[in-house]
Amino acid sequence: MNGINRLDIKQLRVLHALLDLKNLSQVARKMGLTQQAISEQLRKLRDLFDDRLFIRQGNSMVATPKALSMQQPISRILEQLEALLEPDMFSPQTYKGVFTISATDYATQALLPQLFHITRRDAPDLKLIVRDFASDNIN
Template sequence: MLTSNSSDWQQPVVHQGTTLRGIDLNLLTVFDAVMQEQNITRAAHNLNMSQPAVSNAVSRLKVMFKDDLFMRQGRGISPTLRARQLFVPVRQALQLVRNELPGSLFDPATSSGTFSIAIGTPNDVRLAPELIKNTAKKAPNVKLNLDSLGGISLQSQLLQQEIDFVIGYTHFDKAGFVSTEIFSDELVVICAKNHPRFANKTSLSMEQLLLEQHAILSSTSDVMNFNQIIYKDLQVNSSYRGSTLGNLIEVTARSELVCVVPRWIKDVFPASIGVHAMPFPGEQANIKTYLTWHESRQNDEAHTWMCEQLIAVCDDVFKQE
C-alpha cells in the first residue's frame, strides 16, 4: 500500500463535481513527480517532501481519480493505464501555470536547469561541440543532455516533455508540434574515385543512378527519416545497409557501390579516402534539417531562450562550412 499517516497531507478530499474548489491542486505536482520517477523515494527527494507525505498524497490522488494509478513493481512502481492517460495533460497544465507565475523570467547568467535535445546523426557531430561551448559561455549553470536519438518515440518524448527539442531531417506535421527549418544541405552521389563508370564524370542521370547498387541506411539507423526523404518514389537495389552515413561513404570508397549523402559529410573525410562526388540528379536536390518542439512550451522563458540559441548556433555552423 502506498499510504502513510503523515500529517503533511491530511485535508480530506472534497468532491465538487467538475469544480476545482475542493481539489488540492498541489496533488498534481506529486502525481507529475511520481510519474517521472516511478519511485516514491526519489519523487519525495525531488519535491523536498517526506516519503510518507508523498505516499499519503498518492493515496488521495487515487481517491480523486477513482483509480489505483500506481502498482508495486519490484523496487519501484508502475503506472496504470489511467495514470498514463493523465500524465501528458497534467504536465502541460502544470507547465502553463509555471510559465505565468511571478519570478519565472529566465536569466541565462544565473539560472540553472537541464535541456534535453535529440540530435539525429550525423548532425550531432556537426552541432554538439558548438552547442556545448555556447551554453557553457552564456548559461554556465545550465546542463545540456544531447542524445543522438531516432525512431518513432521522439514524438511521444516531446509530448511528455522528456525531451525539449529535436534536431533532425523529420518535419513533424501533426497538430501540437512546431517544426522550423534551420538549414538545407546539398545532396551528392558518392562513388569511389576509381569507379569504372563515374570516375571522370561530373554528373549522372537518374536512370544511371537507379541502375547502380546502393549503400543505404539500415532500418534501425538513428538518422531520422533520411532514406524515406532521399528515396521517396525511387526504387533502388542495395547491397549494403549501414548504421551511419559515414559508414556508407567508407564502404562506397572501397567498392563499386554508390551512396547519397549531404555534401558537407563528404567534405569532412580526408582526400586520401578516395571518393568522388556528383550532384544528386533527382528533384530532391537538397535535404532540410528542422528544429522541433511541442507548442505547450511556447511561453516558457527558458525554452524560448534555448530555442533562440539553437537557431543561432546552427546558423553560425552552417555559414562557416
C-alpha cells in the same frame, strides 16, 4: 464536494513526478518531502480519480492506464501554471514611460549622446529626462 475542489497543485506535482520517476522515495527527495507525505498525496489522488494510479513492483511504481492517460495533460497544466508566475519580459520597443537620469556635466557630454541614440532606436516611446547631478541633493 466536486473533484476540482479537492485537487491541489501539490497533488498534480506529485503525480507528475511519480509518472516521471516511478519511485516514491525519489519523488520525496526531489520535492523535499517525506515518503509518508508522498504516500498520503498518492492516497488522495487515488480517491479523487477512483483508480490505483500506480502499482508497486519491487522498488518501482508502475503507472496504470488511467495515470498514463493523464501524463500529457498534467504536464501541460503545470507548464501553464508556471507561465502564470513568470515575470513579464521588459520590451524596450513597446515601453512607454519616463526615465529620469541625474548626470554630471562630464557624463552628459560623454555618455548621453550615445544613450539618446540607442534609446531612439530601441525604445522610441521612452522619454528621458536629464537633471544636473548635485551630490548635496542625495538622500
